[in-house]
Amino acid sequence: MLYREAGQFKSTYAADQQIFPIRQDRIAVTLLLLVAFIGVPLFANEYWLSAILVPFLIFALAALGLNILTGYAGQLSLGTAAFMAVGAFMAYNFVLRMPWLGVIPSFILAGLCASAVGIVFGLPSLRIKGFYLAVATLACQFFVLWAIQRIGWFTNNSSTGVITAQTIEILGHTFDTPQSKYLLTLGIVAVLALLAKNLMRSETGRAFMAVRDMDVAASVIGIPMMKTKLLAFAISSFYCGVAGAMYAYTYLGTVEPEAFTLDLSFRILFMIIIGGVGSILGSFLGAAFITLLPIFLNVFFGALSHTFGLDISHAIVSNIELMIFGGLIIFFLIVEPHGLARLWQIAKEKLRLWPFPH
Amino acid sequence: MKRMTIAVALVAASAFSGTALAQAKEQFVPANFYWVGPYAPGGSGFGGGIIDFMMMINERDGGVNGVKLTWDKCETEYNNARGVECYERQKNKGPTGATVVHPLSTGITYSILEKATADKIPVISMGYGRTDASDGRVFPYIFPLITNYWSQNTAKIKFIGQKEGGMDKLKGKKIVNLYHDSAYGKETIPVLDVQAKKYGFQVTHIAVPHPGNEQQSQWLQIRQIRPDWVILRGWGVMNPTAIKTAARTGFPREKMLGVWWSGAEEDVIPAGDAAKGYYAAAFNLPGTQHPVMKDILKYVYGKGKGEFTDKSRIGSIYHTRGVVAGIITVEAIRTAQAKFGKGKPITGEQMQWGIENLNLDAKRLKELGATDLMQPLKVSCKDHEGGGAVKFMQWDGRAWKVVSDWIPSDQSIVRPMIEESAAQYAKEKGIKPRDC
Numbered sequence A: 001m002l003y004r005e006a007g008q009f010k011s012t013y014a015a016d017q018q019i020f021p022i023r024q025d026r027i028a029v030t031l032l033l034l035v036a037f038i039g040v041p042l043f044a045n046e047y048w049l050s051a052i053l054v055p056f057l058i059f060a061l062a063a064l065g066l067n068i069l070t071g072y073a074g075q076l077s078l079g080t081a082a083f084m085a086v087g088a089f090m091a092y093n094f095v096l097r098m099p100w101l102g103v104i105p106s107f108i109l110a111g112l113c114a115s116a117v118g119i120v121f122g123l124p125s126l127r128i129k130g131f132y133l134a135v136a137t138l139a140c141q142f143f144v145l146w147a148i149q150r151i152g153w154f155t156n157n158s159s160t161g162v163i164t165a166q167t168i169e170i171l172g173h174t175f176d177t178p179q180s181k182y183l184l185t186l187g188i189v190a191v192l193a194l195l196a197k198n199l200m201r202s203e204t205g206r207a208f209m210a211v212r213d214m215d216v217a218a219s220v221i222g223i224p225m226m227k228t229k230l231l232a233f234a235i236s237s238f239y240c241g242v243a244g245a246m247y248a249y250t251y252l253g254t255v256e257p258e259a260f261t262l263d264l265s266f267r268i269l270f271m272i273i274i275g276g277v278g279s280i281l282g283s284f285l286g287a288a289f290i291t292l293l294p295i296f297l298n299v300f301f302g303a304l305s306h307t308f309g310l311d312i313s314h315a316i317v318s319n320i321e322l323m324i325f326g327g328l329i330i331f332f333l334i335v336e337p338h339g340l341a342r343l344w345q346i347a348k349e350k351l352r353l354w355p356f357p358h
Numbered sequence B: 001m002k003r004m005t006i007a008v009a010l011v012a013a014s015a016f017s018g019t020a021l022a023q024a025k026e027q028f029v030p031a032n033f034y035w036v037g038p039y040a041p042g043g044s045g046f047g048g049g050i051i052d053f054m055m056m057i058n059e060r061d062g063g064v065n066g067v068k069l070t071w072d073k074c075e076t077e078y079n080n081a082r083g084v085e086c087y088e089r090q091k092n093k094g095p096t097g098a099t100v101v102h103p104l105s106t107g108i109t110y111s112i113l114e115k116a117t118a119d120k121i122p123v124i125s126m127g128y129g130r131t132d133a134s135d136g137r138v139f140p141y142i143f144p145l146i147t148n149y150w151s152q153n154t155a156k157i158k159f160i161g162q163k164e165g166g167m168d169k170l171k172g173k174k175i176v177n178l179y180h181d182s183a184y185g186k187e188t189i190p191v192l193d194v195q196a197k198k199y200g201f202q203v204t205h206i207a208v209p210h211p212g213n214e215q216q217s218q219w220l221q222i223r224q225i226r227p228d229w230v231i232l233r234g235w236g237v238m239n240p241t242a243i244k245t246a247a248r249t250g251f252p253r254e255k256m257l258g259v260w261w262s263g264a265e266e267d268v269i270p271a272g273d274a275a276k277g278y279y280a281a282a283f284n285l286p287g288t289q290h291p292v293m294k295d296i297l298k299y300v301y302g303k304g305k306g307e308f309t310d311k312s313r314i315g316s317i318y319h320t321r322g323v324v325a326g327i328i329t330v331e332a333i334r335t336a337q338a339k340f341g342k343g344k345p346i347t348g349e350q351m352q353w354g355i356e357n358l359n360l361d362a363k364r365l366k367e368l369g370a371t372d373l374m375q376p377l378k379v380s381c382k383d384h385e386g387g388g389a390v391k392f393m394q395w396d397g398r399a400w401k402v403v404s405d406w407i408p409s410d411q412s413i414v415r416p417m418i419e420e421s422a423a424q425y426a427k428e429k430g431i432k433p434r435d436c
Helices: A013-017 A023-043 A046-072 A080-097 A103-126 A130-150 A178-201 A203-213 A215-220 A225-252 A262-275 A280-307 A314-335 A340-353 B002-021 B040-061 B080-090 B106-119 B149-164 B189-199 B216-225 B238-249 B265-275 B291-299 B317-340 B348-356 B362-368 B411-429
Strands: A168-170 A173-175 B026-028 B031-033 B068-070 B073-075 B174-180 B202-208 B229-233 B256-258 B279-282 B389-395 B400-402
Touching: A023 A046, A023 A178, A046 A080, A046 A178, A046 A203, A046 A225, A046 A262, A046 A280, A046 B080, A080 A103, A080 A130, A080 A225, A080 A262, A103 A130, A103 A168, A103 A225, A130 A262, A168 A178, A173 A178, A178 A203, A178 A225, A178 A280, A203 A215, A203 A225, A215 A225, A225 B080, A262 A280, A262 A314, A262 A340, A280 A314, A280 A340, A280 B073, A280 B080, A314 B040, A314 B073, B031 B040, B031 B080, B040 B068, B040 B265, B040 B291, B040 B317, B073 B080, B080 B106, B149 B189, B149 B256, B149 B279, B149 B389, B149 B411, B174 B189, B174 B216, B189 B202, B189 B411, B202 B216, B216 B238, B229 B238, B238 B256, B238 B265, B265 B317, B291 B317, B317 B348, B317 B362
Parallel strands: B026 B068, B031 B073, B174 B202, B174 B229, B229 B256, B256 B279
Antiparallel strands: A168 A173, B279 B389, B389 B400
């Protein structure tokens, strides 16, 4: 009843092509951004900001990066964590060795370094597809970690391989409180998400999707294969690289190469599968599901045993969490293989007809 | 079944009334450990030990001077991100917030180091963590108590020297450092290199990637090197695999020396007979013969409580290590209470003073019933390590046998390295070291 586009006429092309053509969507998104930028820092406590929201945003950005590559351009990759590692360690080196550069340019340069690595390891995609490409990107995963662990330059010769992120200072303002770190993360993620959304609606994005849907047909209609595929790798790795830099700087503060193992690549792949392959919103939903659900289950079972005074062995509780988590993933994949984003879309369509479905 | 239901109901009732009465007089200690994953034996054993000890203090003495100890479990999965989440979740619980954190992971210790310092919550990384944090002037809130990795390592080389018949006999010997490829594993590389130069032995560092359940190529390399000793710096499933692979490649287990995270029952029992003769370091000893362990059996397990359903784990290495952590925690709370008010919950900042002024001499250890369970410990503002001696044990196929005295570490090597490394950290971070 409320969610209906009746009466909203578009008289210009610009109005027709805007990101959110329905007025209610625009209001909802504006409200969401207002809450995220103003409400949350005012009211959320430190735990929510630094242990829940910041990692959620960072993983959402990494998932968004992978979604550009896998969801839009159709190139399966298992190197996400490696690109994040490149971003984290290069950002550290840029800030360390060129302190006059500033943090944000260092993040961008770190992202570009990740892009370069992405292009190199994206080259096999010109010849191989699907699972074989995934195996080729595995090489990237192992090679990058090996290089960071073995070449002292990356970690500034730290004997343990652990780097400690420097303080973030932008224009004389120090980002050291959970609120400011959250706002910085949110700002970067919001800008990059907007860019991604627009990019996917542009000619480049349509070329990505054409390659995904059928690359032979795409090349027949004149889409350059090499340029499109490598561009997809470059943009995707850039997003992952920036996410990795923020993982080190606004989230943990110290990182070791082992933080970026294959496990993390898989987690991010699961995020886009659960959230929705080929959807910007899906990256956020998937990241929320994968990062928040285990914590929620942990808190939930803790509260359960407190309220009922049940003395369940904690080992059992911890294992049950993993089982429920796995079970839910399987459930979602069976019920909605297109992910949470698709569920959201269905809900919106239903809402348009409600309360008088045909 | 019915009896169990009643028991559960009784436990619940007593838990509720207990919390209601002692609302203000509580001291909260987070229990951020791990009960799942490849490192669960260590996490659940250590966590079980510290919780059992605190439970015993509550049951036997009614808390520390009447202040009940409370705790909440949080699963970290030995994962840095989850560890940070647990830290943030737990830090404001209880009337005075988290008293002290035992991260039980070198990685998590690194991840919360700055947060904890800013929040004024002490971190005890007992026998693990960032080694140069032993310099209390730069790291006021971080306590790698009893013995840090570098100290342990010098004691280990001394032990090898003893076995070889004198430190001068080390010249020309070959030692392989087989390490877990993580921050934890890499921590001892620099100190080994320094000692290799000093004593004239050759050291080769060989990495085993996480989780370490496949070591064929590493042991092939070891066979080519033909070392006199192999130092096993493993963790979790890597340890039994190393011992088994050593047996398969014919390397004598009597020449294998594990660090203390490679020296628990859980590390050798899965290797079966292959583990016979294997040495390991320890800063706490196993067993249930110590009076404090008897008290835990009497007041905790005797009342049907306790963390372990598998009773054979009581008194295992990880369990007693947790008990040692419990003793240190409770004694530091007692020390802080003596200064800031007996019978009152203390804050993290006061706890920092308590740990820094902790003095567990032989007499106090005897009163605690922990003589021989651990070594005397004296912490100071400058020295956040306190102990520094290590014992060595040998696995005889069924139990760990102690084969050495407390071997002191070589602080003439370790301390300058710690101070240099800490000073570099202070410079990078712009920290002004405290005056001690």
